[in-house]
Amino acid sequence: MSVDYNLPNDFADRMRAELKEEYAAFAASYQRPPERALRVNTLKLSVQRFKEICPFPLGEPVPWCAEGFYIDEEKPGRYIEHAAGLYYVQEPSAMCAAPLLGDLRGKNVLDLCSAPGGKGTQLASAMQGEGILFLNEINFSRAKILSQNVERMGVRNAIVTVSSPAELAQNYPACFDAVLVDAPCSGEGMFKKEEAAISEWSAQNVDMCARRQSEILESAAKLLKAGGKLVYSTCTFAREEDEGQIEHFIALHPEFRLITCHKLWPHKVRGEGHFAALLEKTEGEESDFLVRTQKPQAKFREQQKQFSSFARDNLAVEFGNLYAVGETLYSLPYGAPVPSVQTLRAGVRLGEFVGGRFVPSHSLAMCLRQGEADFAEVTEEVAAQYLRGLTFPCEGSGWKVVSYRGFPLGWCKVGGGTAKNHYPKGLRTV
Known part of the structure; x- marks a missing residue:
């Protein structure tokens, strides 16, 4: 290990040669704690409304995401508002990729490597329920986490698939207006947040990731319609996984043109390392989904x-x-x-x-939203009891949606003055 904040030796040497006089500031950034941030779920409420009801102080806005805010709160997932899906806890730099795709309402959109769901639910917010959103994750256990996040955020128009990019390309060629590839990478940008990223890093792993990314991009090219937009992103600094990957892809695919690309450095922004490039497919096939009832x-x-x-x-x-x-x-x-x-x-x-x-x-x-079902509005105390799986007094009868501050938490079934709890056992708090 390098003496530079426990960075791998080969990595530190490479970055020192690349960054030159900036390297000291880059290495020193690993002394600072990781930034925390959240993204408001605009499928459920406006940013202004969230500011009014957020249960903890919000910091400065994240510059590249209109719905993102820095926070100091150490456990933002412990609040009722989080269970209600009002926000998604997300690393601030990771919010930079999805907005590059612009207005997505009414379009066919694919997040090709989607788990755990930060970028995918960000795409869902941009679509506002209009269009078809495919969220794909090849790993089944990670896909389950993705599906749970889609559920919590109240996304109506998402299809969560467990497939290889090649299989998707075979089944849905040229069907998507926008594709996001948040590619599996060597994770150099996450050294500060994840110790495993440091222990697993090697120059050989960088090369392996670059080869896998090339294969994924080949499938992405087939999935995209002519005129469609492709965003490619990683959380690494390695040129062969970032700029070099894009250069290689365009050399193989002259039908694509680069519109813009961004590289976020931890010594220059409040966030970890991230890379994002936006490309357009200027010519090619264009298909529609084969709809079967x-x-x-x-x-x-x-x-x-x-x-x-x-x-x-x-x-x-x-x-x-x-x-x-x-x-x-x-x-x-x-x-x-x-x-x-x-x-x-x-x-x-x-x-x-x-x-x-x-x-x-x-x-x-x-x-569901207010007015779409019978909402049983509860206090903060009762909401906390509900999330623990407890019953509570309630008037009326039949199925009701338990809500807090007007936002759904789950179902209950009322009878005899008591609401029977139907909050999923796997989600209940202790």
Whole structure:
């Protein structure tokens, strides 16, 4: 290890040669603690409204993200507002990539390497429920975390897939208006935050990552429509993974042009190391999703009937484009295909059919807004009890959405003056 703040020797030597007189400031930045930040979920509320109700002090805005703020709070995930999906805790530099794609409303958008979901849910906010958002993660366990974050943030138009980039390209060629590739990388920009990034680093790993990134970009090129935009990002400083990767890609693909690229350095900005490049595909094919509806078999017709009965009694918003997987019912985004690759979440997971009746899912509750269902507004004390899985007194009967400050936390079922808790056991606080 180098004496320069425990940086790997080969890495320190390379950066010293590259940065020259800036190296001392770069190395000294590792003495400072990592910056903390959050991003407001504008699918649920405005930035101004969040400022008014945020349970802890907000710092300065993140310069490259209109919804981002620096924070000093050490445990921002412990608040009720976090459980309600009002914000996403995200490293500030990581917020720089998604905004490069601009206005995404009504478009087909793909986040190709999406877990844990920071950039993907940022794309969802930019889309404001308009268009089709594919969030892909090849690793199943990481895809489950991604799906949970999509659920908490109340995203209605996302399809979470578990696929290789090559398989996606084979199934959905030239179907996307915008593709984000937050590529697996050597993680040099995360040395301060993750000790494992230091122990796992090697020059050989940099080369391996660069080869894998090239393969992913080949698939991204096939997935993008003519005229579409591609953002490529990493959290590393290695030229062969950043600028060199883009130069190599454009040399192989003259139909792409570079619009802009940014490199964030920890000694120059309040954030960790990050790279992001925006490219445009100037020519090529253009396709649409092959939309297939589910065959109306007897079981599916009965499921539709049961959901319609629940919706008539409990919902004031329409969920169409229904799609069933076994006993689970989804509402696909309009215009979306029935998934042809392994899928964890196909739009809104509406609920399950249990013993001839429909039981609504947590996902459905989290994407609802005031006026779209019967909200049972609770105090901070009762909200905390609800998140622990406890019952509480409640008037009325039937299914209600437990809400705090007007934002949903989950379902309860009321009877006899008591609300039975339906908050998912895996999410409950101790």
